[in-house]
Amino acid sequence: xxxxxxxxxxLAAPLLVAQPLLAKDTPAKAPAASxxxxxxxxxxxxxxxxxxxxAARERQKxxxxxxxxxxxxxxxxxxxxxxQFWSSCxxxxxxxxxx
Numbered sequence: 001x002x003x004x005x006x007x008x009x010x011l012a013a014p015l016l017v018a019q020p021l022l023a024k025d026t027p028a029k030a031p032a033a034s035x036x037x038x039x040x041x042x043x044x045x046x047x048x049x050x051x052x053x054x055a056a057r058e059r060q061k062x063x064x065x066x067x068x069x070x071x072x073x074x075x076x077x078x079x080x081x082x083x084q085f086w087s088s089c090x091x092x093x094x095x096x097x098x099x
Contacts, residue, residue, distance in 0.1 A: 063089035 049057070063086055070078070080088070 059090055059093045060086070062093060 066089060067075075067082060067085055078085070
């Protein structure tokens with residue numbers, strides 16, 4: 001047992017000695033304030049939703065507000081869960097001609 005501890009200590013000693021030497025990295029030179037970055041990548045432009053996507057988002061918000069406005073008893077009486085409620089509400093708000 002003691003022999004194992006001595007072997008571990010002998011093998012670990014060089015690592016413990018070398019650790020501070022390896023940890024010292026020269027700090028990178030900070031760019032001066034007058035120096036601008038050479039090529040900063042531009043942020044991707046936000047995609048503008050199409051009129052159809054905007055209308056669908058508004059319908060979903062309206063139907064979501066209606067769903068949250070229902071009590072648990074009303075939801076149970078109607079029977080449908082959110083996907084079925086959304087489908088019927090979306091059809092109603094679209095005008096019923098498309099779905």
